[in-house]
Amino acid sequence: MVSGAKVKLLREDGRRLDGRALNEMRSCKIEAGVLKNADGSAYIELGRNKIIVAVYGPKEVHPRHEALTDRMLLRCRYSMLPFSVSDERKSPTPSRREVEISKVIREALEPAIFLEEFPRTTVDVFIEVLEADGSTRVASITAASVALADAGIPMRDLVAGVSIGKIESELAVDLNGIEDQQGEGDMPIAIMPRLGEITLLQADGRYTREEIERALQLAMEAVTKLYEEQRRALKERYSKLPIEEVESGEFSEGVAQ
Amino acid sequence: MPIHVSNGQIVIPGDLIAEGNYEVSGPCFSRGKKFYSKVLSVAVIEKSKKIRLIPVKRCYIPSEGDLVIGKVIDVGPTYWLVDINSPYTAILQVSEIFPRPTSHQKDLSSIFKVGDLLAAKVLLFDFTHDPLLTMKESRLGRIEKGLLVEVPPPRVSRVIGKKGQVVNYLREALNVEITVGRNGRIIVIGKEADLEASAAYVIKRLCEEHYVADPLEEVKKLASLVLGSGGV
CATH class of the missing domain: 3.30.1370.10 (K Homology domain, type 1)
Incomplete structure (x- = not known):
C-alpha cells in the first residue's frame, strides 16, 4: 500500500474515478491465436491492461528429471515488461512478486486441465504483461485459459478471473491500478464458470463474512460475462479460418517448391 | 434427451455435447449421462445417436501398430532416437535392424545417421516408457526420395x-x-x-x-x- 495523502476513490455521484459503477467491469476484449509460432496464444485487453499469453506443448520435459511420471507438468511464467508500468522502468529480472504470481496462476489453471492425459510431458505458459493497470493476475488467468484451449490442451472448463476489492468500505468489481493501490482490499478470484468451482481465492484487507459472500456472488456474475467473451474469442478464431476459393491460377505459387 | 450441438459446430472445452444414451467418440468426458468436450473440436453428428468430435489441434500420441514417419535426431551406442512429431521421442533399437546381437561393434550412424527420415511402426507404447519402433516389416526403412x-x-x-x-x-x-x-x-x-x-x-x-x-x-x-x- 502506498502511504501518503488518501485519494478519494468514489466520486460525489457514487461512481468510481473512471466513471464506472461499483459492480461494473472494465471493457474486455480477448483474441485467440495471435501468435503464429506458439501452439496456442491469446491476447487480452481489460481496460488498460494489455497481456499476451503463449502456450507451448505438450512437449518433452527439459530438464528431464523434472518430468512427472503420472501427469503432465504445467509451467507458468508471468512477467511484466519494462515498459508495462507508468512510473519507473520495471527491471526485467523476475521479481519476488512475479515468481509468486507465476505460481498462483499455475495453481489456478491446474484444476481445469486433464494433467493425467499426457504423462511425462510439459506445457509451458508464458504470460507477458505489456501494460499493467491493476488485476493483471486474474486477467492473465482469463487469457491463459483461452491460450491453453487454443493449443488443444484437454480441459474440463475454461478459467476466468476477476478481482473484487473494497474501496471506501464498498465492494467494487474489477479494480484498476489506483483502486488496487489506494483501496482497502483486493480479492482476486478465479472460477471455472460452467462448473462454478473456484480455483483461486486470495485476499488482502479486512472483510466481514457477509462481504466475502457478496464478493463471491459479484465474482460469479462478472466471470459469466468474461466466459462469454472467452467463448466468443475461441469460436471466432476457428470460424474465420481461411478457406479461399481455389482458382487454377492461384495454386501455382502455394506448393511449387 | 437432447443433443446440444449442431453438425459442424465448433465446441470449446467444457461444452455440453449431449445428454442421454448417445455414443460420443473423440476427446470427451462424461458425468453420468452428460457428455462434455475436452478440447477445442468440431462436432459431427454421424447418426441420430452417434456424435464424433474432431479435435482442431492435437499432438500425436503413439499407438501400437501405427505407421509413423520419423526423423533420426540422435545415434546412441545401441539405439537411435527418432523424432515422431509427438511429445514422446521414439527409440529404434539396433535389434530391430540386426536379427541377432552382433559381436563386432559397428558404428550405428553408418546405418542411419542424424537427419535421416524413416518409415517405421510403433512396436510398444504405454506412457511409462518412450515408444519403441520396429522396422521388421515390408516397406519400412529409410526414405531415400520423395x-x-x-x-x-x-x-x-x-x-x-x-x-x-x-x-x-x-x-x-x-x-x-x-x-x-x-x-x-x-x-x-x-x-x-x-x-x-x-x-x-x-x-x-x-x-x-x-x-x-x-x-x-x-x-x-x-x-x-x-x-x-x-x-x-
Missing part, C-alpha cells in the same frame, strides 16, 4: 479415408506412391517432381478445413483441378 508433406495429426484419417479409399484414389489419379504416417507426416514419391507437388498440394488442401463431410468427393474435386490445369 516429398514430405506435413498435416495436422487429427486430420490424417481424412487423407487415408474409409478403407484407404482416399489415398488409393490419389495414388491412381496422380500416379504417385504415398506413405501416410499416422503422426501427420506423409511421403509422396512420384516419377516427376511435378506429380509430387500436385499430390502434396491436394493433400494440403484436403487438410485445410476442420471438417470435410466426404473426403473422397473432395479429393476427386481437388485432383481434377490439378489435372485439369496440367500440373504445377
Whole structure:
C-alpha cells in the first residue's frame, strides 16, 4: 500500500474515478491465436491492461528429471515488461512478486486441465504483461485459459478471473491500478464458470463474512460475462479460418517448391 | 434427451455435447449421462445417436501398430532416437535392424545417421516408457526420395479415408506412391517432381478445413483441378 495523502476513490455521484459503477467491469476484449509460432496464444485487453499469453506443448520435459511420471507438468511464467508500468522502468529480472504470481496462476489453471492425459510431458505458459493497470493476475488467468484451449490442451472448463476489492468500505468489481493501490482490499478470484468451482481465492484487507459472500456472488456474475467473451474469442478464431476459393491460377505459387 | 450441438459446430472445452444414451467418440468426458468436450473440436453428428468430435489441434500420441514417419535426431551406442512429431521421442533399437546381437561393434550412424527420415511402426507404447519402433516389416526403412508433406495429426484419417479409399484414389489419379504416417507426416514419391507437388498440394488442401463431410468427393474435386490445369 502506498502511504501518503488518501485519494478519494468514489466520486460525489457514487461512481468510481473512471466513471464506472461499483459492480461494473472494465471493457474486455480477448483474441485467440495471435501468435503464429506458439501452439496456442491469446491476447487480452481489460481496460488498460494489455497481456499476451503463449502456450507451448505438450512437449518433452527439459530438464528431464523434472518430468512427472503420472501427469503432465504445467509451467507458468508471468512477467511484466519494462515498459508495462507508468512510473519507473520495471527491471526485467523476475521479481519476488512475479515468481509468486507465476505460481498462483499455475495453481489456478491446474484444476481445469486433464494433467493425467499426457504423462511425462510439459506445457509451458508464458504470460507477458505489456501494460499493467491493476488485476493483471486474474486477467492473465482469463487469457491463459483461452491460450491453453487454443493449443488443444484437454480441459474440463475454461478459467476466468476477476478481482473484487473494497474501496471506501464498498465492494467494487474489477479494480484498476489506483483502486488496487489506494483501496482497502483486493480479492482476486478465479472460477471455472460452467462448473462454478473456484480455483483461486486470495485476499488482502479486512472483510466481514457477509462481504466475502457478496464478493463471491459479484465474482460469479462478472466471470459469466468474461466466459462469454472467452467463448466468443475461441469460436471466432476457428470460424474465420481461411478457406479461399481455389482458382487454377492461384495454386501455382502455394506448393511449387 | 437432447443433443446440444449442431453438425459442424465448433465446441470449446467444457461444452455440453449431449445428454442421454448417445455414443460420443473423440476427446470427451462424461458425468453420468452428460457428455462434455475436452478440447477445442468440431462436432459431427454421424447418426441420430452417434456424435464424433474432431479435435482442431492435437499432438500425436503413439499407438501400437501405427505407421509413423520419423526423423533420426540422435545415434546412441545401441539405439537411435527418432523424432515422431509427438511429445514422446521414439527409440529404434539396433535389434530391430540386426536379427541377432552382433559381436563386432559397428558404428550405428553408418546405418542411419542424424537427419535421416524413416518409415517405421510403433512396436510398444504405454506412457511409462518412450515408444519403441520396429522396422521388421515390408516397406519400412529409410526414405531415400520423395516429398514430405506435413498435416495436422487429427486430420490424417481424412487423407487415408474409409478403407484407404482416399489415398488409393490419389495414388491412381496422380500416379504417385504415398506413405501416410499416422503422426501427420506423409511421403509422396512420384516419377516427376511435378506429380509430387500436385499430390502434396491436394493433400494440403484436403487438410485445410476442420471438417470435410466426404473426403473422397473432395479429393476427386481437388485432383481434377490439378489435372485439369496440367500440373504445377
